[in-house]
Amino acid sequence: MTDIAKQAGVSQSTVSLVLNDVRGTKVSKATRELVLAIAREIGYPQVRHPRSGAAPQRNLILYLTDELATSPHAMQTIDGASNLAWEQDCIVSVFATRSDPEREAAILAQMLGNPALLGVIYATIFTRQVSVPAALRSAQVPVVLLNCHAREQGYPSVVPGEVLGGYAATMHLIEAGHRRIGLINGEPWLEAAAERHKGYRQALTTADIPYQPALVREGDWQVGSGFEHALALLRLPDPPTALFCANDLMAVGAIDAARQLELAIPGRLSIVGYDDQDMARYIHPPLTTVLLPNHEMGRWAAETLIGQARAGMPGLRQQIKMECPLVVRESVGKPSRGA
Structure with missing residues (x-):
């Protein structure tokens, strides 16, 4: 959908509205036809499974998330x-627990008894290790x-494959000559930050560039910390010629x-x-960044569950680390002469 949005010159949200045939929106006929034409051209799947009059006995997926x-x-x-799920004749019901064990237990008590329940997607907003609730461990x-x-x-x-994402971002700068x-x-205690840092270090090692702790700062994912840390780095006696920011807000x-x-x-x-x-493609210059494959991870989770x-198979202990591809735009160039 990102590719379609880029070619059509519209937002990914508009692409989603068109491809999902959401009615009552203010998407013009010309835009709708353009999006569908590009989708057909690149082979985006648009055909849903035909629906019969009777729904499957079990077609409900519980999507349980903390935030x-x-x-x-x-x-x-x-x-x-x-x-x-919709392509597979299923629907998804979403509940947020706000990390409250009592709320989580109440939701599971209600939903696990639903005869239409097909299975459960258990999600978190930050990548981390979890303890699967006892109610889910005993669920059928x-x-x-x-x-x-x-x-x-x-x-x-x-x-997400965060180590390779950090590696790709840093290596792109190295290949440009930096x-x-x-x-x-x-924050380093977050798994995503630790793994992006690891990818950064691996790229430097690959290029025989010494790791310098003075060039690494710990922000809080917000615009303000990106601004303050970038100022501090750029005011060093020997400042960096390039910055890898661990999210787009800090890059802004x-x-x-x-x-x-x-x-x-x-x-x-x-x-x-x-x-x-979305902001990454609209700021000036458009920002080279790494794509978090959220949409594809959601599809994989639903497809695996269904x-x-x-x-009728039991779950397999498999951990998929989905690729975080580099999205090249206009914010990277060669280092200026003398840098």
């Missing part, structure tokens, strides 16, 4: 799971973990810092972000 409102990523994974339906993983046996899970590359990361802050110091991007400073939020339920 919804703190990040746009949650809605992308839900969208992916819901679309795949399959369970798939989304953006999390567990010590317990028998639960397939899907998480050797002093700053990292503005998130870094771009503001470069503007305050009158450093042209990418002429004097190159910047790579992470997440590929497949196991319909085959």
Whole structure:
């Protein structure tokens, strides 16, 4: 959908509305036809399974997550799971627990007794290890973990391949000629931040570039911390010629810092972000970033769950690390002469 949005010059949300045939929206006929034409051209699947008059006996998927409102990523994974489920004659019911054990227990007590329940997608907003609730461990339906993983046996899970994402972002800067590359990361106790940092270090090692702790700063994923840390790095006696920011919001802050110091991007400073939020393609210059495959992870989780339920197979202990591809735009160039 990102590819279609880019070619059509519209947002990914507009593409989703068109491909899912959402009526009552203000998408023009011309835009709708353009999106559908591009989708057909690149082979995006648009044909749903034919529906019979009677719904399957078990066609309800419980999507249980700790948070919804703190990040746009949650809605992308839900969208992916819901679309795949709909193609397979299933529907998804979403509940957010706000990390409240009592609320989680109450939801499970109500939903696990539903005769239409096909299975459960258990999701988290931050990638982390979880303890699968006792009610799910004893449930007679399959369970798939989304953006999390567990010590317990028998639960397939899907998480983003963050190490390779950090590696791809840093290596892109190295291949452009940069050797002093700053990292503005998130809180190190978060799994995503730790793995993106690991990918950054692996890329430096691959290119025989010494790791310099002075070029690494710990932010909080917000624009303000990206701005402050970028200012501090760019005011060093020997400043970096490029910055890898561990999310797009901090990259926006870094771009503001470069503007305050009158450093042209990418002429004097190159910047790579992470997440590929909608803003990345609209800021100036458009931001090179790493795509978090939220939509595809949601689809994988739903497809795996439905497949196991319909085959009557127990869950397999498999952890899929889904690729986080680099999205190349205009914020990276060669280091300026003398850098």
